Amino acid sequence: MKRIGLTGGIASGKSRVARLLVERGVPVIDADRVARAVVEPGRPALAEIADRWPGVVRDGHLDRKALGAVIFGNPVERRALEAILHPRIRAEVESRFAELEERGVPRAVYEAPLLVETGFDRLLDELIVVSASEEVQLRRLMERDGFDLEGARARLAAQASPAERLAKATFVIENDGDLDALRARLDAVWSEVERKTSGD
Known part of the structure; x- marks a missing residue:
């Protein structure tokens, strides 16, 4: 089974691409869902978080x-939290990939905002x-999340530079347009992914 990463900056449209891939089967x-799963009540990560920051766990649940x-x-x-979460997230993702591989799935996608920053991209095909x-990202952040321009710029500045992600990319989907344009770009890219990852 081929493991394919999917990432992108905030308000780039990464989650929409993921939904379109799910529609394709x-x-x-x-x-994000894996990160929530590893801090569910009774999980070791939650106990470690409670030990370090007692005020953030209430009634057995994480107060995000x-x-x-x-x-x-x-x-x-932040690094202390990452040291608790990232190894467990990685183990959970590996387990889910293994389950899919056992079912004979030819390729699966891992969608993560910090995929390159955490080094997980090195484990993917x-x-x-x-x-x-940047102009489109800022506009989407202001329209979608209600940020003012200064707040939207701060959100962008907190992420890895686009150049860092693009330097690691096998495929790039430009998403400055509407949903139809995004579908067309994804169609072209996914055809290339299937061609490249078939029969090898």
């Missing part, structure tokens, strides 16, 4: 807003990067 492992307040703008605390211009 392609299995997609969603990093409280945790976000602790780590936002604090690189030391191909990498699709969804890209949008």
Whole structure:
């Protein structure tokens, strides 16, 4: 089975591409859902988080807003959280890939915003990067999430540069247009993915 990564900057349209792939019948492992699964009540990661930041676990459940307040703008605390979560997320993703492979699935996609930043791209066969211009990303952030321009710029600045992601990409989907244009680009890219990952 071929493992294909899917990533892109905030408001690039990565999640929409993932939904279009699911519509095609392609299995997609969603990093955000995996991250939620590893901190469910009773999981070891939640216990470690509670030990380090007692105020962020209430009634046995993670208070994401409280945790976000602790780590936002604090690189030391953010790295501590990543050290707890990333190995467990990686193990969970590997387990899900293995299950799909056992079922005879020819290719599966792992969708993650920090795929390149965490080094997980090195464990994948191909990498699709969804890209949008900064102008389009800013507009989408303001329209979708209600940010003002300054807030939208801060969100973009907090991510890896597009150049870092694009340098690792096997395939790039430009997404500055509408949904029809995105579908057309995905059709072309996925045909290339299927061609490249068939019979080898």
